[in-house]
Amino acid sequence: MLVSPVKDQLERSQPVKKLKTRDSQDGNALWEKSIFDLKSSGILETEAIVGKVVKKSELLTSKIKTFYFFLGVADETASVKLMVYGKDLHRRIKEGSSYIFRELIQDGKYVKVNASNSVSETNPVNVPEEFEREAERLLYPELTSIKDIKSSPPQTHVSVEGTVTQIYPVQKVKVQHKEKMTNRQSFKLRQEAEEISVTMWDEATEQSKDLSFGDVLLLTNMKPNEYCGKVSLNSTQFTKITKIQSVGIWKVTQD
Structure with missing residues (x-):
């Protein structure tokens, strides 16, 4: 059965239903x-x-x-x-x-x-x-590409998205100005043709210890660091890891 274009347009323009609110009975x-x-x-x-x-x-x-x-x-x-x-x-x-x-x-x-x-x-x-x-x-922060992180002047904090390509085990290391040994875990994050090393420190390693090879991550509030011409990312007290996609395959690279 053919439907009149005018009738069809009118039906599409009509609200589907009224919400059930306390003032529904009085037409409002x-x-x-x-x-x-x-x-x-x-x-x-x-x-x-x-x-x-x-x-x-x-x-x-x-x-x-x-x-x-x-x-x-x-x-x-x-x-x-x-x-x-x-x-x-x-x-x-x-x-x-x-x-x-x-x-x-x-x-x-x-x-x-x-x-x-x-x-x-x-x-x-x-x-x-x-x-x-x-x-x-929609609520993710503005992201910075790995390429821009490497080529731009160091920023206070950045947020970046990428895929885990390598994971190292949690280690206890001696950090200057701290008496106790500190937990450290590193992994590599890839975004298209660019890759960057990421290091999680102290309590932040709780967020990274269960990562898997191939996980797609959103890292927020990371601090870029340059050493001997090589840029890496370090966690801060505000860092958060969000798994956008998890593959659930564990692969740790031993040092």
Whole structure:
């Protein structure tokens, strides 16, 4: 049966359903909008999105002492990064749970959530794996390529992504200005044609001790170090290793 193009267009433009809110009976219920449509055409005050919180950042403070944080949210159509204000919402919103987000504000590159009554928990949203990964990556810090790390002046901290190509066992070494022996573990990280040595120190070795050959990693807050013309990366107290893809094959190279 043929469908009229005009009728088809009208049906596609109609909201699919109303959200079940306390004011639904008086005709003021919000229209649900998919994240894909939000990113394509923006959002109105009379619309809301429903999505799963895949990733939540730590609580941050602006220069004017305003508390805010970021969320990586996804539904069955796409993912989006939300900027959310308030300590209370940071406490209430949990990774892995699904929420209705109302009264969203599109402000430049951010979609913002202001009031604590703009968010309410709802039934679980089924999210395809590809959009879960997208939502998680939305909260990753800005990455620096291994090539740029090697060729640029030393920076305070960098974040980099790559594949583990070689792993060395944890060793105890003597470090200047420390009485006790310190744990150290090194591995090599490759990104396309570039490779760099990475050294984890002290408590940071707890994050690297179970790495496998072939794991794809995101390393955040690493400190570049140059010695005899060779650049390497060292862990800091803020370093975090995130496994983007794990192959689960253990391979340690003995010195």
